[in-house]
Amino acid sequence: MKIYIFRHAQKAVDFSGDPDLTLEGHSQAVKLMEKVLKNELPTPTQLWVSPRKRTHSTFRPLAEQLKLPLQEQEALQEQTSDETIVDFRKRVKNLLTGASTLTQDVVFMCSHYDWVVEALAVIPSDTDFSSDYEYAHWSPCQHMGFEVSEDGFFKFIELKRINL
Template sequence: MKIYVFRHAQKAMDFSGDPDLTAEGHAQASKLLDKVLKEELPRPTELWVSPKKRTHSTFRPLSQHLGLPLITQDALLEQKGDETLSDFRKRISKLLENAATKSEATIFMCSHYDWVVEAMGVAPADKDLSDAEFSHWSPCQHVGFHVNSDGVFEFIELKRIQL
């Protein structure tokens, strides 16, 4: 099985608490679909998103073109104000463990900067994901893993959707 973790595409600057994407962000989302159609990325079987608009908008072109529903996962939300770092990491670990049980799936997950950074620290990977290369996440950047039968996340790639 494969898991690809994405930071959402470029978000608009507003103070609503739940901004959508900028025009560039929507272009990144379309480019993501193009990469799947050109087989530069694998074809997902599931699309997991946080409840925020920007994650939905990032995967909407994939959802519409591939006929896959967006599966909202509260566990993909940013760290909550009253949530300790330890509890946040446990929430992320639990979601990754849950995803890893889907043996034939290719799951694309779309979340937020802090979630992705912490996921790199808790994922049971074959590579040190605490390295500086994994510490900054541009909009629509993603990391891919093949999850082997013993639950180890084998690193595939780290890339950004370039326009």
């Protein structure tokens, strides 16, 4: 199975607490869909999003094109103000562990900067993501792919950005 972790596309600045994407962010979402259609990324069988608008908007063009539902996962949410780092990390790890049991699927997950950073800290992988600056900064619509073995080991495939 494969898991691709995405940071949402470029978000708008507003004070609602749940901003949508900018025009550039919406363009990144379309570009993501095009990359899948051109086989530059694998075709997902599941699209997981956090409860935030910007994650939904990032995957919406792809969902509509592939006729796949956006599956909202509370565990993809950013760290909450009343959540300790230990509890947040446990939530991230539990979601990744559960996802790794979906043997024939290609799961695309769309979350947030802090969630991605924690995921890289807990993923059992052949790559040390803490030792290289390349993995420390996540620009909008950046994604990382893994091939997940039956024993739950995440083999690093690629790290890419959706640029316009």
